[in-house]
Amino acid sequence: MSEIAAMKxxxxxxxxxxxxxxxxxxxxxxxxxxxRLANLEISLGQPLTYQNGRRLSLTxxxxxxxxxxxxxxxxxxxxxxxxxTLKKEPSGELRVGLCSELSRGWSTDALNRFGxxxxxxxxxxxxxxxxxxxxxxxxxxxxSCCDRTFCSELKSxxxxxxxxxxxxxxxxxNSISNTTKLEQYRWIxxxxxxxxxxxxxxxxxxxxxxxxxxxxxxxxLHMRADAIALxxxxxxxxxxxxxxxxxxxxxxxxxxxxxxxxxxxxRIHYHPQKKTAAVTAxxxxxxxxxxxxxxxxx
Numbered sequence: 393m394s395e396i397a398a399m400k401x402x403x404x405x406x407x408x409x410x411x412x413x414x415x416x417x418x419x420x421x422x423x424x425x426x427x428r429l430a431n432l433e434i435s436l437g438q439p440l441t442y443q444n445g446r447r448l449s450l451t452x453x454x455x456x457x458x459x460x461x462x463x464x465x466x467x468x469x470x471x472x473x474x475x476x477t478l479k480k481e482p483s484g485e486l487r488v489g490l491c492s493e494l495s496r497g498w499s500t501d502a503l504n505r506f507g508x509x510x511x512x513x514x515x516x517x518x519x520x521x522x523x524x525x526x527x528x529x530x531x532x533x534x535x536s537c538c539d540r541t542f543c544s545e546l547k548s549x550x551x552x553x554x555x556x557x558x559x560x561x562x563x564x565x566n567s568i569s570n571t572t573k574l575e576q577y578r579w580i581x582x583x584x585x586x587x588x589x590x591x592x593x594x595x596x597x598x599x600x601x602x603x604x605x606x607x608x609x610x611x612x613l614h615m616r617a618d619a620i621a622l623x624x625x626x627x628x629x630x631x632x633x634x635x636x637x638x639x640x641x642x643x644x645x646x647x648x649x650x651x652x653x654x655x656x657x658x659r660i661h662y663h664p665q666k667k668t669a670a671v672t673a674x675x676x677x678x679x680x681x682x683x684x685x686x687x688x689x690x
Contacts, residue, residue: 396468398432399461401425402440402450406458411448482670483512489534493613495519497632497639499535502681506674513670521611532671534661535678537613546661551678552686554630556653557646558591561623564645578625579604583611589628591651599651617641628653632685658686 404414405425415422433440440454450458490499507515518531534546537554558574579589581604591600608625610616617633620626621643634644660675 394428394431395435396465398428399465401428402432402454402458402461403465405429405441405448406450406455409447409449480669481512482510482668482673484668484670485514485516486668486670486674487516487518487530487532488674489518489520489531491535491537492519492521493537493630494535496614497636498681498683502678505681506677509677510670510673513673531661532663532666532668533674536659536661537656547664548659548661551658551660552682553658554632554656554686556628556656557631557634558626558648558651558653559617559620559629559634559644560626560647561621562643562645563623564626574600574626575602575604577606579607580616580619580625580627581607581609582613582616582628583609585609589653591653593651614641617644620644630656632683 401414401418404417405411408414408417411422411425415425418425429441436453436457438453438457439451440457441448442451443449488503503515503517507513520534535551536548581589585607587604589602589604590598591602593599608619610619613630613633616627617629618641620629621641626647629644631646632640634640634646660678662671662675
């Protein structure tokens with residue numbers, strides 16, 4: 393460990409360009425740093441420092457060795473992380489990404505209760521849009537609400553699904569009389585919806601193909617639900633948004649309960665190399681805490 397400490401001292405001197413500032417940075421006496429550097433020079437048989445006026449600077453050999461020391465320290469840190477993955481008890485920081493649709497409700501409750509059940513795990517939760525999910529490769533776990541592949545480095549598995557129903561505001565209760573008129577209404581759609589909307593029966597057979605002309609696209613699930621509840625149009629929503637007593641939104645009514653949109657997939661994405669005890673524990677926890685209505689089993 394003395395060589396590790398000496399390499400850290402060498403890097404501190406290189407970066408701080410002063411032994412005094414390096415000692416302040418490492419919060420150790422200058423004499424301790426001087427002794428480490430002297431021992432390292434004896435070990436290598438090369439002078440690594442020289443007196444540059446009133447400052448102690450690195451020689452060309454010192455600068456050369458500092459580059460290798462930086463790589464050695466990085467490998468040592470990776471080795472410690474690798475060993476930590478072998479621990480049976482979940483611990484350490486866990487970086488979790490959530491799609492914006494999961495920024496409210498079930499996930500808030502499930503993740504906070506996980507933190508209570510595993511106090512040695514520190515959760516760093518980030519709400520991401522699609523672009524952010526593509527860029528955040530430093531995440532340990534990502535939960536998405538679509539079947540897209542976010543990063544080639546990530547593996548994924550199906551967690552659950554959201555059934556989607558067709559909803560309108562309660563105030564429109566008596567104005568929608570039959571399905572042939574659905575195309576005449578203003579639709580509130582997700583950002584990736586096309587001009588054609590396919591509706592299905594409960595046995596997954598195609599029931600209606602609608603060509604929508606008047607519509608508004610909103611990429612926020614919660615804003616979309618608000619717009620429908622306020623009577624600005626009709627549209628497809630995950631059923632829990634309108635019907636869950638605990639986390640649902642008031643003012644929505646399902647129309648034509650026997651037809652629905654395509655299911656929204658909930659997927660867990662993770663790095664195979666980062667599948668620590670904490671990652672495994674969180675995956676199992678989320679699976680256990682998943683509402684029964686979200687279960688993907690037929």
